[in-house]
Amino acid sequence: MIELFSYTLSYYTLALLFLVAFFIGMAKTGVHGISMFSIPLLAVIFGGKASSGLMLPMLIMADLFAVHYYHRHANWGYLVKLFPSAAAGVLIGTWLGNLIDDQLFRLLMGIIIFISLAIMLWMEKANKEQVPDYLWFAILMGTLGGITTMIGNLAGSIMALYLLSMRLPKNEYIGTAAWFFLAINLFKVPFHVFSWHTIDWHSLALNLIGLPFIAFGAWAGIVFVRHIPDKQYRWLVLAMTAVAAVFMVI
Template identity: 75%
Template sequence: MFQLFDYSLAYQTIGFVFLVAFFVGMAKTGVHGISLLAVPLLAVIFGGKASSGLMLPMLVVADLFAVKYYHRHANWSYLVKLFPSAIVGVLIGTWLGNIVDDEIFRVIMSVIIFVSLGIMLWMEKADKKSVPDYLWFAILMGLVGGVSTMIGNLAGPIMGLYLLSMRLPKNEYIGTAAWFFLVINVFKVPFHIYSWQSIDSNSLLLNLISLPFIAIGAVCGVYIVKRIPDRQYRWFVIGMTAIAAILMNI
């Protein structure tokens, strides 16, 4: 048994936490979708809201790795369209998080992920002229992304849907997503601390000992992405989203 302040965790549980940290690092440097495999795992161990707070500092650290490596590739013209509605979405998510239980949330997010996957597949077949590069589409994606990232750190498919719809090249896709999530995840921290009280000294210490695994995951993510051509990378993101959608319903 591993004792950490108020946590008394089996070594197997600690191993799962480290695995989650590794997945988070990989996800933020390009292996998008794999972090969704970690969300249900952490929720089973710590519960929905607590797991969301525990994962958030891991995400912020991994976001810093991603921004450090891909910051030059960000497309800010898309980011400025997303941020205002995403902030509103975080505020709505904070309120919803206090009235929606884990089971209802799981069903809602499963539906969102499956719908996102369906639209991703449709966009691959659609003519480029049909890409919805409109302000209303960015506002909608930002709002839904803000709500889902606050409740369960599950905005990856939403941003994947939006950025893939914009037909961004691989590195530009990763760099733009990296900046979006860094800004929004840092914005979420005070709400987790003061409203949900899901981040405290215990969870932060557990985050601290997970840092090496986030770093290893980030390096592995960069290595993997470098070896995937742009076209195959788009299908890789879609495939990982599909796997996550299936696992959310197991």
């Protein structure tokens, strides 16, 4: 066993923590959905709510890598529509976090994502063009994204489905998602610190030792995505979204 910043970890759990950091780095630079595998791993080690706070600084560090590489590709029109409702969703999620069982919440969101995924698959098969860009749709997805990102950092699939439905090119999709999650994850920090008390100096120090693995994962994600054509990339994101939904239900 190892004593690190008030945490008592085995070599096995420390290795899992580094694997989580690597997955988060890959997810933020394009391999969306893979970070969902990190959620149950951290929850087993640290518990549900505590793991969400521990993961948040790692997500922000990975967001910075993604924004640095893809910052020129963001579509700010979609971001402006998403930010206000996503911020409201974070407030709702903070309130719900003290009332709703995490497992039940993941089950409900998994069902919603399966339904959304079925719609996306139908659109792909039917060769539909861009869906109508209604403001109510952006508000709905932004609110759901804000709630799910606060409870368990589960908004990746919601945002993947929304941005894919807008038919964004690969790099524009990644850049838009990168800026969205950097902004919303920074917005979440005070609520984790002062309301849920899931982030402190000890957890931040533990996050920092995972930084090299986040950086390696970010590099691996960039290299991986660079060699995937847009059409195959869309199907990769859909597949990872489906697997992530299964993990939430389980």
